[in-house]
Amino acid sequence: MDIRRLVDSPGRGAGGLLAIPLVLIIVITVAGVVSPSSVHLGPLLVIAPALTASFAGPWRTAIIGALAVGAQALVAALNGGVGTANHVWQFTALVVLSVLVVFFCYLREGHTRQLSRVRVVAETAQRVLLRPPPERVGPLRAAWRYVTADADAQIGGDLFAVVRTGRGGTRVIIGDVRGKGLAAIGEASVVLGAFREGARHCETLPDLVQAMDQSVGADLEDVADSADDPGEHFVTALVLDLPDDGRQGTMISCGHPPPLLLRDGRVTVLDSSAPSPPLGLGLPAGGPHCDAFAFADGDTLLLYTDGVIEARSPQGAFYPLADRAATFPPGRPEALLRHLLHDVTAHTGGRLADDVAVLAVERVPAPAPGTAPDRRST
Structure with a gap:
């Protein structure tokens, strides 16, 4: 971080x-x-x-x-x-x-x-809370970046996690808690705690999201009517399930910006066909809708918070993430995020107006017998 x-x-x-x-x-x-x-x-x-x-x-x-x-x-x-x-x-x-x-x-x-x-205490709590993922998670290669808009604050409400399910798969979340500071860290801890627990025990992705929504809703009820509470609480989230033995992933969007799929220099926006409300606001009666997408060897998923797409130029233009991502040179997730943050900062004229969390996950092709592992430049 x-x-x-x-x-x-x-x-x-x-x-x-x-x-x-x-x-x-x-x-x-x-x-x-x-x-x-x-x-x-x-x-x-x-x-x-x-x-x-x-x-x-x-x-x-x-x-x-x-x-x-x-x-x-x-x-x-x-x-x-x-x-x-x-x-x-x-x-x-x-x-x-x-x-x-x-x-x-x-x-x-x-x-x-x-x-x-x-x-420093707040930063340490946030660092322990997020537990940034390692570079390799099963057959996936991951990279992350977290940048706060206020250089003096360093404390934001963006969150992400990558968890092995124990059943031959990986589950990923990226989200954005309404608000900032210690209150946002507290709510993020509830989301991540529910995600990490459910990622290992819930059989399906809808079951996981329902468990998370119940945990978040119960926690937010405790603070929703407090004297110093501003009123509205919710958490946008994007939750993904990436099996090891398949070439397909599934995702559920709870009011969060859609991920990008990068494949052979092309960028696809993975819009949800029926996004659910943010966590804490209640899920649809039939449960959250799950979308499937192709995720083959060499593909990279780019997950981000709204601080990226809402970044404005001095003239007021939003950052065109999908268009710009298509121009980035090929490379590992680490290089992708380095290019992205440099480009966003240049677009805004050097200053971000909101916190930014980005997570890139690549499915690494298994090396053929007798061949060296992938050594692409970062």
């Missing part, structure tokens, strides 16, 4: 910036010494600690503040006004303001550390 480190504490990498307040102190001190006694530049020295607090921690800010106070005393001594009321008040005001700046800098750094710890 391409999760980046979150928030550096103030002061890291600030050594070079310290030259700015130091130069300010020197310039103001020299100007105060050479200026007429009627011109008082000492109050400007408070700029130095205030500026330092914007990029450094409390200790460095305190040092700059002490230097500013010392510079004020030097100016007063050289101008012969150490004992005058004007210089005493200037000196006192500078000391008080410097102390206040250091104090608030200390509070800010404490809050930043606390926020960083909370975010």
